[in-house]
Amino acid sequence: MTTFTGRTRQRRTKWTVRAGDTFAHGLIVSGGIGTIVAVSMVCLFLVWSVLPLFESATIESRAEHASPWPQTPVSLAVNEYGVAGWALLPDGEIDFFRLDAGHEAQSVAQRKLSDESAFTCASSLANDDRMAFGFADGSVRLGTVAFRTAFVPQHDVSERLRHLDVGRATVSKESVIERAAENQFRRHQLAVDLQRPVNIAPAAIELIDVSWRSTSAVVGSYAADGKIRLSVLKPLRAPQAQQPAFKTRTLELPPPAAGHRDKPLALFVSGVADNLFVAWQDGTLLRYDLQSLLKPRIAEEIDLLSQPGEQLTAVNMLVGKATLVAGDSSGNVHGWFRVNKSDASEDGDVPAAASRMVAAHLLGGPGAAVTALAPSPRSRVLAVGYADGSGRLFYVTNDALLAAPLAPREQPLSRLALYPRDDGLLGVADGGLLGVAGNKIELARFDLPHPEVTLYSLFMPIWYEGYDAPSHEWQSSGGTDNFEPKLGMTKLVFGTFKATLYSLLIGVPLALLAAVYTSEFLHKKARARIKPTIELMASLPSVVLGFIAALVLAPIIERVLPTILVGIAVVPLTLLTAAFVWQLLPKVWRVRLNPWRFTAMCLTLPLGVWLATVLGRPVERLLFSGDIMLWLSGRVGSGTGGWLLMLLPMSALVSAWVLAHYVNPWLRSRSAEWGDAKTAAIEMAKFLAGTLASFSFALALSWTLTAAGFDPRGTFVGTYEQLNALVVGFVMGFAVIPIIYTIAEDALSTVPEHLRSASLGAGATPWQTAVRIIIPTAMSGLFSAVMIGLGRAVGETMIVLMAAGNTPVLDWNVFNGFR
Incomplete structure (x- = not known):
């Protein structure tokens, strides 16, 4: 073999050396490529792990069934497995019904709220399973309407149940039996527990809502006599087998303005029973301060509508009952909640703490009027029904439109119910359950992977419930279902940069x-x-x-x-x-x-x-x-001392630059004959002068900035x-x-x-x-x-x-x- 010198090598490389060289070359190349591949795979894995957070909602199925009721329900709920539900009908009957996929809705059991007085209204479903019911004689009954689910022991499983397909259900003795797995059966029942009637008004109760403070129930009501009342019901001790009686205190609240003597559209008590909200169709919202239950007062009166000529068509409260959502005739939904403010008192000297309602969220619609609002019992997901029969899903915190599971129909929606797991929606229209003519219903099942995550909510300010303004916040978990996740990454990224x-x-x-x-x-x-x-x-x-x-x-x-x-x-x-x-x-x-x-x-x-x-x-x-x-x-x-500390490094750099570019050249031109001692003394003097100049410049600049108000x-x-x-x-x-x-x-x-x-x-x-x-x-x-x-x-x-x-x-x- 000829080398670069033109001469032929006289010796041959041993095969062991060549083999070792080849092996080392291959090892180094494979190691380098493997390292690059490994790092790339780590990057791909991170991307693969994060991308599912941004997956959009998917509609999995839609099903139409015949209506089991001749009337539009007042309230509607579905259990977390989506196989059963209950509907409160206008005649005061609670109907427990079967609602599994592939089968028509079927009534299973009924329970009458009262045989003594006609049912008139019910509270919202934002208090877990606890509710309040109003009646024509001015009385109210507290109670719970809850689903009960239990596994069926194997020895109780009949032969008929064993032939059920997995995921199917059947009716048995006022319960719904579902085959959850090959050898697993679940029994779903409805438990209705009502307390004794308590009279709180001399006329029929037309609107009612309830929240709890410790052991007392705080009930807000509007009666046919045009009065808005606040009642505090405290249960008294009773023998175990008897229902407790209540110690009741009822107050008439200050009346609204003369222009609002008609029946309100909605009435709600906040989640911690510190406010009462009363809304009218013209958009007026009256907020009562209930901090002192003995002296409630009108805190503020606001207009919920953004444009003249609109009407308020639907109102509800999100989980936790701190955010009020209001839909109008133009199809928009606004989210309102209270924020703290600091105002001056009347003499302008002493600041007084107060609060006010703000419209923090806007959910746009298709242009048709909002007819139904259904908040999720566990999250900030909100289902909105419109007069054109369509239904949409929003995540209120980030104002994101998630999906439109219900297509436009001829009949307007009047009731909606979200499944507790946010994976299904049941709609109700006037004259029966939603669907085409003939009282058909449509059940939509969907998947909402991570509705709280969007690029905007991660890196832009979001207006969170109770905050004075949009902000970057991070709090990914809480102790209750009504916790609002705060996933702002900006402060975390900023903290990383700050530490670095x-x-x-x-x-x-x-x-x-x-x-x-x-x-x-x-x-x-x-x-x-x-x-x-x-x-x-x-x-x-x-x-x-x-x-x-x-x-x-x-x-x-x-x-x-x-x-x-x-x-x-x-x-x-x-x-x-x-x-x-x-x-x-x-x-x-x-x-x-x-x-x-x-x-x-x-x-x-x-x-x-x-x-x-x-x-x-x-x-x-x-x-x-x-x-x-x-x-x-x-x-x-x-601020002089602070400016001095902050400006001193900059002043030292300026002094060093001046010495290097002006003083040192001048000294070099004159130092040719200097000895070591003189050179050292000059350098010492230059150092001391530069140090003094740095402090003097920093101090002068500090005084200047302080005098300028900085x-x-x-x-x-x-x-x-x-x-x-x-x-x-x-x-x-x-x-x-x-x-x-x-x-x-x-x-x-x-x-x-x-x-x-x-x-x-x-x-x-x-x-x-x-x-x-x-x-x-x-x-x-x-x-x-x-x-x-x-x-x-x-x-x-x-x-x-x-x-x-x-x-x-x-x-x-x-x-x-x-x-």
């Missing part, structure tokens, strides 16, 4: 300067011991660092905060001053003491810490009115919390230093030795060689070190979780927490 920024501000300069010193100035024997020691720091578990930060470091920083802030400036200045003093020593002494230079530098650090401790309290009195915690909260002092509090500084970004910066900076230091030091050490030798041979000092030759040559490696440190900081979890306070806020305050 402050940790890199602390870690990157220390790591890079340590790498430069170790590579270019430290003796090889010391380097061989120090570098592995720093690399061992990377083995400390994040949990341990987070624990130390939260329980040890955070309380210490809080106690000595002025000392730490002073130390950030004093410790480096002490080191630099000691370095210039070293240059002032006679040359003979410097040569003799050179082996002790590192030891002297190490001894200077405690001196700087001691000076910071001594100066901490005086600086706190001078700049922060004697108490930095009160100053940070904005209760004392001006205050740094509320920007990068502000109210102090013990677990904050400064603590995270210190500890996470400590965590990223080893990896940045190691990679940076390796990059600096691999710079060819002949470049150092050439620079030193040309007369450059070791520092000039490091700054002008070594660092530019190793810049790509230094950049890689910082990027890997950035990745380490971004991916950190436990330190941030334990030391950041877990506070989802959007501000850059270094003394505040984040999530």
